[in-house]
Amino acid sequence: ALAAWMTWKCAVVNIPYGGAKGAVRCDPLKLTKKELMQITRRYTAMILPLIGPEKDIPAPDLNTNADVMGWIMDTYSMFKGFCVPSVVTGKPIEIGGSLGRREATGSGVAFITNEIAKRMNIDLTHSSIAIQGFGNVGQAAAYLLNKEGCRIVAVSDISGSFYREEGLHIQDMIEYINYHPHHLLEGYHAPGVSVINNQDLFSLKVDFLIPAAKENQITSENAGKIQANVIVEAANGPTTFSADAILNERNIIVVPDILANAGGVVVSYFEWVQNIQSLMWDENEVNDLLLKIMSKAFHEVWNLHLKYRCSLRMAAYMLSLNRVVKAKKMRGIFP
Known part of the structure; x- marks a missing residue:
């Protein structure tokens, strides 16, 4: 499913990638950095025939980071006998990563939330947001939306959920995570902040709910309790099929994952292009191009949504499937 979603995601934003996913069954929180490096290098050696700058290009996802991507690149390069930075994206800046990728x-x-707010006539400076998941994605989205004037009333990670009606101090929480040994909110305290049940976060009365953790978090059991006006899917597959039907019946707008969280793969594409051409773009150039592509994709999905009076999820899949089918027809059958 994750591989298929990546295919449609790349097609929505119209970049020349397909979709694939891979994983190692382990708990990285229980591993030392040396053990994690050894597992990564072994895994890379096993999938070596499958990856390459013109084949499958790995990138960070759940429980991986720039260090892991660097180990993959180094292992691949050692086997090839020369440095191949374009084999992987999301690397450390020092060894060919792109500014703005993290x-x-x-x-x-954050950009898509801003765009949907305009269409829904929601003033972001007076809006409230709950975010499930406070890793790279949740932190960046919370920080940027907070800068826009949004009130982030709740965030959560695997250690718990934290709530403050007047709005949380996002920068303080990010700094706390950076100093935590496992990069968690575990033990976080601040005036006026209360710890709530993880499921209670979904039923808060907010303008936007942003699931940014993992798949199957919004189900038929909690979809009926959601009070948010808009859901922006920052995680992959956070909403089950049955829950999606319930949300549609309740007229809750859902911006699908294959559009909302496509920023990562777009900048992965930028990193690959920079590596291939031996260039280094500045961060403003990266961000400007990212917003240009995300804006075009959002408008195309929104227009299909209006034209066919369908959900944004259906519109996004219509756009992506149409592009894939056209490309397939153009290539024909071989042999």
Whole structure:
């Protein structure tokens, strides 16, 4: 499913990538950095025939980071006998990573939230937001939306959910995570902040709900309790099929994952292009191009949504499937 979603995601934003996913079954929180590096290098050696600058190009996802991507690149390069930075994206800047890549998915989420707010006549400076998940994506989205004037009333990670009606101090929470040994909100305290049940976060009366953790978080069991006006899917597949039907019946707008969180793969594409051409773009150039692509994709999806009076999810899939089918027909059958 994750591989298929990536295919449609790339097609929505119209970049020349397909879709694939891979994983190692382990708990990185229980591993030392050395153990994690050894597992990554072994995994890379096993998938070596499958990856390459013109084949499958890995990028960060759940429980991985720039360090892991660097180890993949180094392992691949050692086997090839020369440095191949374009084999992987999301690398450290020092070894060919792109400026803006770490924040790219969250930046895209914040931009899409801004765009949907305009269509819904919601004033972001007076809006309230709850965010499930406070990793790279959740942090970046929260920080940028907070800068826009949004009131982030609740955030959560695997250690718990934190709520403050007047709005949380996002920068303080990010700094707390940076100093935590496992980069969690565990033990966070601040005046007026209360710890709430993880499921209660979904039923808060807010303008925007942003699931930014993992798949299958909004289900038929909690979809009926959601009070948000708009859901922006920052995670991959956070809403089940049955929950999506309930949300549609309740007229809750859902911006689908294949559009909302596409910023990461867009800047991964930028990083790959920079590596291929031996260039280094500045961060403003990266962000300007990202917003240009995200804006075009959003407008195309929104126009299909209005034209066919369908959900944004259906419109996004119509756009992506149409592009894939056209490309397939143009290539024909071989042999």
